[in-house]
Amino acid sequence: MDMKANKKKLGLKEKYAHMTRGLDWQTTYQPMDKVFPQATFEGIKIHDWDKWEDPFRLTMDAYWKYQAEKERKLYAVLDAFAQNNGHLGITDARYLNAVKLFLTGISPLEYVAHRGFAAAGRNFPGVGPRVACLMQSIDEIRHAQTQIHALSNYNKFYEGFHAGAAHQIERIWYLSVPKSFFDDAFSAGPFEWMIAIGFSFEYVLTNLLFVPFMSGAAYNGDMATVTFGFSAQSDEARHMTLGLECIKFMLEQDPDNLPIVQKWIDKWAWRGIRVLTLVGMMMDYMLPKRVMSWKEAWEIYFEQNGGALFNDLAKYGIKVPDCITQCTVDKEHISHQAWCTFYQYAHASAFHTWLPNAEEMDWLSAKYPNTFDKYYRPRYEQWREMADKGERFYNNTLPMLCQVCQIPMVFTEPDDPSKICYRESDYNGEKYHTCSDGCKHIFDDEPEKYIQAWLPVHQIYQGNCWPEGTDPTAEGFDPMAKVLEWYHIENGKDNLDYEGSGDQANFAAWRGAATQNT
Amino acid sequence: MQIDLRTVAIKPLRHTFDHLVERFGDKPASRYQEGSYNIQQEHIFHYRPTWDADRVLFDKKRTKIQMKDWYALKDPRQYYYGAYTIARARQQDAAESSFEMIEDRGLAELIPAELKQIALDVLVPMRHVEWGGNMGNSYITAYGYGTVITQPCLYHAMDHLGVAQYLTRIGLVLDGPDALDAAKDAWMSGALWQPMRRHVENLLVLDDWFEIFVAQNLVLEGLLNPMLYDYLDAEFSAKGGTAISMMTRFMAEWSAETAKWIDAQIKTAAAESPENKEQLGAWVKHYRSATREALAPIAQRAFGDQADDVLADLVSEFNARCAKLGLAV
Numbered sequence: 001m002d003m004k005a006n007k008k009k010l011g012l013k014e015k016y017a018h019m020t021r022g023l024d025w026q027t028t029y030q031p032m033d034k035v036f037p038q039a040t041f042e043g044i045k046i047h048d049w050d051k052w053e054d055p056f057r058l059t060m061d062a063y064w065k066y067q068a069e070k071e072r073k074l075y076a077v078l079d080a081f082a083q084n085n086g087h088l089g090i091t092d093a094r095y096l097n098a099v100k101l102f103l104t105g106i107s108p109l110e111y112v113a114h115r116g117f118a119a120a121g122r123n124f125p126g127v128g129p130r131v132a133c134l135m136q137s138i139d140e141i142r143h144a145q146t147q148i149h150a151l152s153n154y155n156k157f158y159e160g161f162h163a164g165a166a167h168q169i170e171r172i173w174y175l176s177v178p179k180s181f182f183d184d185a186f187s188a189g190p191f192e193w194m195i196a197i198g199f200s201f202e203y204v205l206t207n208l209l210f211v212p213f214m215s216g217a218a219y220n221g222d223m224a225t226v227t228f229g230f231s232a233q234s235d236e237a238r239h240m241t242l243g244l245e246c247i248k249f250m251l252e253q254d255p256d257n258l259p260i261v262q263k264w265i266d267k268w269a270w271r272g273i274r275v276l277t278l279v280g281m282m283m284d285y286m287l288p289k290r291v292m293s294w295k296e297a298w299e300i301y302f303e304q305n306g307g308a309l310f311n312d313l314a315k316y317g318i319k320v321p322d323c324i325t326q327c328t329v330d331k332e333h334i335s336h337q338a339w340c341t342f343y344q345y346a347h348a349s350a351f352h353t354w355l356p357n358a359e360e361m362d363w364l365s366a367k368y369p370n371t372f373d374k375y376y377r378p379r380y381e382q383w384r385e386m387a388d389k390g391e392r393f394y395n396n397t398l399p400m401l402c403q404v405c406q407i408p409m410v411f412t413e414p415d416d417p418s419k420i421c422y423r424e425s426d427y428n429g430e431k432y433h434t435c436s437d438g439c440k441h442i443f444d445d446e447p448e449k450y451i452q453a454w455l456p457v458h459q460i461y462q463g464n465c466w467p468e469g470t471d472p473t474a475e476g477f478d479p480m481a482k483v484l485e486w487y488h489i490e491n492g493k494d495n496l497d498y499e500g501s502g503d504q505a506n507f508a509a510w511r512g513a514a515t516q517n518t
Numbered sequence: 519m520q521i522d523l524r525t526v527a528i529k530p531l532r533h534t535f536d537h538l539v540e541r542f543g544d545k546p547a548s549r550y551q552e553g554s555y556n557i558q559q560e561h562i563f564h565y566r567p568t569w570d571a572d573r574v575l576f577d578k579k580r581t582k583i584q585m586k587d588w589y590a591l592k593d594p595r596q597y598y599y600g601a602y603t604i605a606r607a608r609q610q611d612a613a614e615s616s617f618e619m620i621e622d623r624g625l626a627e628l629i630p631a632e633l634k635q636i637a638l639d640v641l642v643p644m645r646h647v648e649w650g651g652n653m654g655n656s657y658i659t660a661y662g663y664g665t666v667i668t669q670p671c672l673y674h675a676m677d678h679l680g681v682a683q684y685l686t687r688i689g690l691v692l693d694g695p696d697a698l699d700a701a702k703d704a705w706m707s708g709a710l711w712q713p714m715r716r717h718v719e720n721l722l723v724l725d726d727w728f729e730i731f732v733a734q735n736l737v738l739e740g741l742l743n744p745m746l747y748d749y750l751d752a753e754f755s756a757k758g759g760t761a762i763s764m765m766t767r768f769m770a771e772w773s774a775e776t777a778k779w780i781d782a783q784i785k786t787a788a789a790e791s792p793e794n795k796e797q798l799g800a801w802v803k804h805y806r807s808a809t810r811e812a813l814a815p816i817a818q819r820a821f822g823d824q825a826d827d828v829l830a831d832l833v834s835e836f837n838a839r840c841a842k843l844g845l846a847v
Binding site for chain 1: 528530531532533534535536537538547549552553556557558559560561562563564565566567568569575576598599600603604606607608610611613614645646648649652653656657659660661665668669672673675676677679680682683684686687690695698702705706715716719720722723
């Protein structure tokens with residue numbers, strides 16, 4: 001009987017190949033380049049999409065099954081957390097400022113990743129990468145939503161969460177740093193997107209971005225955040241293998257792809273590292289119970305692990321990005337420079353700031369023996385003295401922003417930590433400023449893109465950051481108050497010092513009540 | 519640390535996020551609402567897309583349909599990721615046990631040869647049509663506007679992939695890997711399938727995402743799914759092919775469920791303005807005749823001399839559905 005011959009069980013790989021690979025076809029009624037209009041314009045040459053090695057073999061039925069199990073567990077924990085006032089289990093309400101930064105700065109990126117991977121999942125002419133990208137797209141909306149759901153409970157009891165996950169990232173000055181990063185990637189073509197997000201962000205930098213927030217949550221008793229962190233772990237592992245497979249595939253398909261890929265790796269490594277400044281600051285200053293210093297994280301996750309990765313890629317001719325030399329200098333400075341900036345601009349931030357206390361400064365001295373006591377401790381001591389005299393220092397002018405990474409120009413020269421680093425480029429008769437050689441290099445390569453940047457400080461000065469119907473000629477007009485209103489920052493509640501804040505008072509009162517009842 | 523707060527009620531400062539308070543008032547929001555409304559950025563974008571330089575990243579102008587509030591296009595199933603995967607996991611569990619039973623007991627061998635051949639000729643090549651449905655809906659997810667409609671389109675895209683994989687499994691159960699090769703050949707060059715392949719390819723080059731929604735989700739699925747999972751399924755069941763019906767159970771349930779969601783979108787968009795209504799009607803008329811033409815030879819293979827009657831019934835049921843949605847077609 002013929003039927004018997006077909007009864008042999010198919011192997012997993014073979015079965016998966018039938019389930020996906022055979023599905024697509026070479027179109028003939030419509031030309032392929034019309035069906036896949038974004039496949040070639042970036043200059044990447046792909047000769048055989050079937051050479052793509054599926055990094056994970058997940059059919060939809062298995063996907064639904066595994067993911068639904070994870071969702072059931074996750075939401076059971078979130079429900080229990082809400083029901084039992086789990087928010088009182090955190091080390092200190094001050095910790096939540098890190099979570100506010102996460103909800104307003106990172107969760108919106110998960111959403112954009114969802115849309116961007118949907119685009120990649122439509123645009124590649126090969127079925128293998130398309131299916132993998134779509135799975136990542138649906139995972140990313142999962143992450144955006146589970147984060148919002150997990151943090152929604154904090155919003156009910158604490159300030160600074162109420163604007164949600166999209167309003168502020170379009171508007172607030174420091175959130176334009178992560179936003180412009182993703183806008184940059186999504187407005188590029190699908191191959192660059194894969195290097196920017198799939199490889200650089202999800203593979204090279206994920207241990208320095210996602211992991212520090214989740215570890216911080218674990219160290220600080222934040223059950224809600226750490227639960228979605230754990231729940232997302234297996235998704236992230238899939239995303240990492242996709243990013244790696246993608247870069248290898250591009251490099252193996254044609255030698256002409258190497259210089260393009262190398263350029264993108266250089267660009268996105270530097271873009272990503274600039275975004276990580278915010279994470280470094282969070283690790284060194286915002287966690288009541290600290291996991292490790294930014295410098296240590298950089299050394300383990302980038303210098304050691306990343307080094308091994310670039311050794312692997314060397315066989316394709318890929319070189320470690322030049323900007324890394326500057327990073328070994330910067331790792332001793334950037335978190336301090338960033339926190340000093342937020343301290344001065346606490347009135348315009350959607351979270352609280354504070355000065356590190358004596359014990360925290362000693363920790364920083366120990367972690368940063370080369371720089372902290374020399375450059376940063378004196379600054380904090382001076383600000384402490386001023387604050388004690390009732391002259392808490394706020395910087396009331398707005399800083400110039402880097403045209404590329406959009407961070408205020410606060411970083412110093414690689415060879416002189418006492419001198420602010422400025423770089424300047426001319427384009428079409430205008431001058432543009434960047435914060436570093438890395439950003440200047442990116443600007444000079446695509447000036448027509450970066451001159452479009454919506455720089456929050458420029459926009460404030462141009463009068464574009466007030467609620468609709470604002471009359472700037474009205475008597476007593478206070479531009480900064482109107483900007484905060486437009487940001488959805490409630491002045492005196494969401495911003496300024498943690499010391500004396502509503503969050504601090506409420507947490508103490510609620511925890512006190514809780515302790516007396518047990 | 520264990521904190522027991524049974525006697526302590528803490529009064530929340532607020533119940534949900536600003537945009538939901540604005541929309542629904544300050545009351546606890548559902549997980550669907552928190553995970554869907556206004557989580558797409560709207561106003562400020564840094565760079566023009568290199569692939570669409572005249573528009574911004576998320577742009578309302580990528581379709582002729584216009585809405586004052588794009589969040590009116592909500593999903594009546596209220597699917598956010600968790601609700602969606604949990605619903606599908608339950609359905610796949612049922613499907614899996616059907617396939618297991620058929621495979622363990624060799625039930626496929628009991629299917630009359632003629633019916634089995636119809637399933638191989640009609641159902642298995644349909645996996646490529648499903649793949650087209652996946653592409654159209656991923657396009658909408660990427661370039662559509664407003665999470666309440668782009669989100670379910672991704673779920674729909676993934677569903678299409680899942681359905682394509684179930685159809686693949688049917689081929690494997692009925693005739694092993696050869697069934698897939700034969701179906702691919704038929705899809706690429708068999709006379710029966712060329713009108714359908716041309717139609718599917720034509721949908722792959724559309725720019726307007728709402729037009730894709732109408733052509734693919736309302737019209738193509740609105741005619742094709744009932745044809746396969748109502749009419750043809752009834753034939754299978756009546757003539758001893760229950761095993762095939764068992765293997766298409768997921769699709770039957772799924773197409774009924776998703777049709778409700780699709781209807782809600784069309785109804786809301788049509789009620790928004792006379793311009794929307796007219797545009798939707800024009801698209802429906804255009805794609806209805808194109809789809810009918812593409813389905814004709816396949817219906818012929820499935821229903822023989824009953825084909826014209828079946829198609830006429832399908833179209834009249836479809837027209838009645840459109841009339842209920844407020845379209846003049």
